[in-house]
Amino acid sequence: MAEAALETVPAQIADHPAIASRARKLGLKASETLLDRSYHHAAMKGLPESWKRGRPDIVHFALMEALATPLFTSGDLDVYVHTYGNKIITVAGGLRIPKSYFRFEGVMASLFRDRTVKSDDGKKLLEMHDGTLEELVHDIEAERVVGLSSSGVQLSAEQVVAKNNTDRCVFVIGAFPKGHFSEKTTQLFSCTYSIHDSGLEAHVVIARLLYDCERLARM
Ligand SMILES: C[S@@+](CC[C@H](N)C(=O)[O-])C[C@H]1O[C@@H](n2cnc3c(N)ncnc32)[C@H](O)[C@@H]1O
Numbered sequence: 001m002a003e004a005a006l007e008t009v010p011a012q013i014a015d016h017p018a019i020a021s022r023a024r025k026l027g028l029k030a031s032e033t034l035l036d037r038s039y040h041h042a043a044m045k046g047l048p049e050s051w052k053r054g055r056p057d058i059v060h061f062a063l064m065e066a067l068a069t070p071l072f073t074s075g076d077l078d079v080y081v082h083t084y085g086n087k088i089i090t091v092a093g094g095l096r097i098p099k100s101y102f103r104f105e106g107v108m109a110s111l112f113r114d115r116t117v118k119s120d121d122g123k124k125l126l127e128m129h130d131g132t133l134e135e136l137v138h139d140i141e142a143e144r145v146v147g148l149s150s151s152g153v154q155l156s157a158e159q160v161v162a163k164n165n166t167d168r169c170v171f172v173i174g175a176f177p178k179g180h181f182s183e184k185t186t187q188l189f190s191c192t193y194s195i196h197d198s199g200l201e202a203h204v205v206i207a208r209l210l211y212d213c214e215r216l217a218r219m
Contacts (some may be wrong), residue, residue, distance in 0.1 A: 004175035016043035
């Protein structure tokens with residue numbers, strides 16, 4: 001997932017009453033809470049690119065979709081989240097994400113605070129570090145970087161998967177509500193495809209692509 005609308009409340013709006021009220025309810029400092037348009041709409045008005053930000057629920061849905069697939073549980077899919085603020089989240093193999101949004105919010109807030117979330121027996125489940133999408137793509141030695149966007153070349157999900165059938169192919173899905181990838185992101189793509197004749201939600205694109213990856217791998 002790229003440019004994910006997942007971040008903690010930026011300092012410039014931390015004093016807004018809408019932010020303070022939500023932080024009080026959660027028993028956290030304002031700076032430790034996730035920016036969320038459902039609660040912070042009024043406070044977000046002056047933020048740059050605010051239309052692309054404050055939607056942690058998109059990441060929640062997308063992770064639930066990807067992490068429940070046979071492709072992920074078999075260890076054939078690695079999942080990373082690159083956020084709007086250039087943080088990289090690494091998801092441990094086999095991880096199950098909480099189904100409850102309230103619990104997901106708590107896990108993500110502690111990930112931003114502690115940079116790691118561990119299981120009771122000390123295994124790292126989620127890790128966060130500063131980094132750009134470009135650095136991530138380099139670090140994981142991607143052979144192909146395939147962008148998915150409603151403005152890409154139109155092909156079915158099945159064709160996209162078949163055409164990019166290499167071991168180290170990265171499919172990049174935007175985890176933001178509106179707008180398009182930044183130019184910095186699109187420059188990394190070997191190719192960009194649209195798998196439907198209109199815009200889809202990120203979790204639907206993920207479900208369709210991963211299903212076709214499984215079919216190709218005869219899982
Ligand atoms: C809600 S959309 C973001 C809005 C953006 N205007 C768009 O339609 O691509 C979230 C993500 O889903 C993916 N997506 C949406 N529609 C798609 C389509 N028709 N084909 C491929 N990917 C799509 C893209 O990766 C996009 O960044």
